[in-house]
Amino acid sequence: MASAFEYAPAPESRSVVDIAPSYGLFIDGEFTDAADGKVFKTVSPASEEVLAEIAQAGAADVDRAVKAARKAFEKWSALPGSERAKYLFRIARIIQERSRELAVLETLDNGKPIRETRDADLPLVAAHFFYYAGWADKLDHAGYGANPRPLGVAGQVIPWNFPLMMLAWKIAPALATGNTVVLKPAQTTPLSALFFADICRQAGLPKGVVNILTGYGDAGAALVEHPDVNKVAFTGSTAVGKAIARQVAGTSKKVTLELGGKGANIVFDDAPIDQAVEGIVSGIFFNQGQVCCAGSRLLVQESIHDELIDSLKRRLTTLRLGDPLDKNTDIGAINSAEQLARITALADTGEAEGAERWSAPCELPNAGYWFAPTLFTNVSQSHTVARDEIFGPVLSVLTFRTPDEAVAKANNSQYGLSAGIWTEKGSRILAVANKLRAGVVWANTFNKFDPTSPFGGYKESGFGREGGRHGLEGYLDV
Ligand code: TAP
DSSP: OOOTTSSOOOBOOGGGSOOOSEEOEEETTEEEOOTTOOEEEEEOTTTOOEEEEEEOOOHHHHHHHHHHHHHHHHHHHHSOHHHHHHHHHHHHHHHHHTHHHHHHHHHHHHOOOHHHIIIIIHHHHHHHHHHHHHHTTOGGGSSSOSSOEEOSEEEEEOOSSSHHHHHHHHHHHHHHTTOEEEEEOOTTOOHHHHHHHHHHHHTTOOTTSEEEOOOOHHHHHHHHHOTTOOEEEEESOHHHHHHHHHHHTTSSOEEEEEOOOOOEEEEOTTSOHHHHHHHHHHHHHGGGGOOTTOOOEEEEEGGGHHHHHHHHHHHHTTOOBSOTTBTTOSBOOOSOHHHHHHHHHHHHHHHHTTOEEEEOOOOOOSSSOOOOOEEEESOOTTSHHHHSOOOSSEEEEEEESSHHHHHHHHHOSSEESEEEEEOSOHHHHHHHHHHOOOSEEEESOOSOOOTTSOBOOEETTEESOBSTTHHHHTTEEO
């Protein structure tokens, strides 16, 4: 692996994005200070440079934003679907027009490689708005009977791993169905949501339809708790998801939860090895493994274990870790010091419990938060690295002999979000996929997304589906 900054970088220019020194909350169409004047700083995880000072919402701001969303709901929900669609199409087009700026911004605030924000995040964000814009005037034909109704005010809480994409997954279906929104981005990645607020203004979206509350977990909790919120949509850790489920129990609030995962990527002995290696790499090292549906458990058929692992290690030594704004970078920074500490602790546990650790040889930059791509072999099902979500660039390798054993091991998890199958046999793909308790099963590929496909989990990975026609249901009174 090339060391971080040893080659002449060709970075995407920072100058394409103009970051102000400070940002307010976005309530009722205006940027405003928090009621108690509190602020926090957002930093670039690749350099620890402070990017901007951000208003920190408290309970009073949550109340203000929910009131604005409630007021806007009356008119917004009464608009014909075709009118709501026009706003969503306009937002989608502005996202496309400003995608270079947004990609650089997201890379700066999150730490992920520009190649990913440019080629994956931003196109998917725009596609999501285009897709749900198309549904806005066709809700009567969505299979929920005539005249399905919006729920009201949606309180949405999102994580830091795909800040704009998670925003799109939440806001696009909510607006298409006639709801209004109060969204809280993660504390470490507030910037792209604030730029999105500016896009709402540019699109002429009526005031109060979208409100953005930057802040910490307490603001998220206050939003979930607010009595005038009708729908709670959350993506994040299983621990917080469980707390939210308890908070809304016994209320009339509708909830969708998209939580953690420990996806199994199953490679059979007839799989094309080179193709499988590429799929394994994108399955666990895309976005530094900070992906809820990451293929973080590799289940490999015993007879090809050594060949596959040798080939995987060779491939990992070619990955470039470093400046996320460099278009040649494959592995960017970990999102925060806290996340790096979690990954480090879990990886150390793997070693302490007896799994064999191998890391791609690379020099980590002095500033910022970095973790080298890491493999654990000789992993057994009881090992922590085979059970807990690491949410980092760490792959645990287990073996199996028969398809039934592969299915049993894949399903032996508290989670059930994603899985992958690599084999030449179509019949085996169908047979195995039908037995896997995973919301998404990819065959001979991994981490492919499309706004038309529903996404969501079984077991402790949450409930409800986002994306596709199914994604409308969470925002409608059906
Ligand atoms: P969470 O703590 O779950 O954060 C997700 C979002 O919820 C953030 O906006 C967070 O705000 C907010 N939040 C925190 N406590 C809350 C509460 N009591 N009520 C309502 N909202 C609350 O996740 P994290 O700390 O960023 O990451 C921890 C672990 O979660 C990771 O290691 C990973 O395993 C998992 N994770 C999973 C996913 C997906 S996509 N499934 C995404 C991110 C993380 P703050 O940012 O201010 O804390």
